[in-house]
Amino acid sequence: MNCILLPAENIAHETAQINAVSQVRHVTQVLGAKVGESLKIGQIGGQLGMASIESITQDCIQLCDVQLTTAPPPKLELTVILALPRPKVLRRLIMDMTALGVRDIILINSYRTQKSYWQSPMLERLDEFVLEGLQQGVDTIAPSIYLKKRFKPFVEDELAHLVTNGAIVAHPYSTQSFAHYIKKRSLDSLSPAQPDLHMQSVYGLPSLVCIGAEGGWIDYEIALLAAQGCTPVHIGPRILRTEAAVNALLGQWLL
Known part of the structure; x- marks a missing residue:
């Protein structure tokens, strides 16, 4: 603490x-x-x-x-959509995302999310994990956390409304890197035709990130997310655990 x-x-x-x-x-x-x-x-x-x-x-x-x-530090203008991970990983991920300052966290079902995860007592302890993360990050404002047990209805009916300033979906087999995505958005945001963009746009960072559980997203899920404006990106040739991927991606917002 x-x-x-x-x-x-x-x-x-x-x-x-x-x-x-x-x-x-x-x-x-x-x-x-x-x-x-x-x-x-x-x-x-x-x-x-x-x-x-x-x-x-x-x-x-x-x-x-x-x-x-x-005053507490400002929140990141960021929503993280995370496929519900293994219960023992959930605590660390909630703590880390809270400490990093994520504004909104959405835990969602996915093909590779086991049904038993939704019955885990860990889901009853989210407030406890958030408090640990706040004390680690020296913050007082908790992120909003939402549970979405049905992938397709959420993506088709709700996701588009959350994409306010770009969105990515982490996918190790994407042809585009996260670095290239950021560079392209940075150049686009500096166009004279768009003089009043938020500084986050200038640095090319999106406002929404989708990260899969162990094993990642299946092709069907990637296609559905992409149809709602989420650009698939990779962060290098290595296949990372969910915890490593979360911290590697979100660390960009702290730089």
């Missing part, structure tokens, strides 16, 4: 308390913080700041001199 995020009810009149077991343990055992020392904290959905430790017990840490004056 690079900051401790607290719900609004735990903060009042320049005082606050940490009573979540995992957070108390982190402060006392990992950080080794003592009474009188400062902590970086934030209010979930609010501001970031600092506070001093007033007292520590086994179950609660009392804070004083709470000053929440710093």
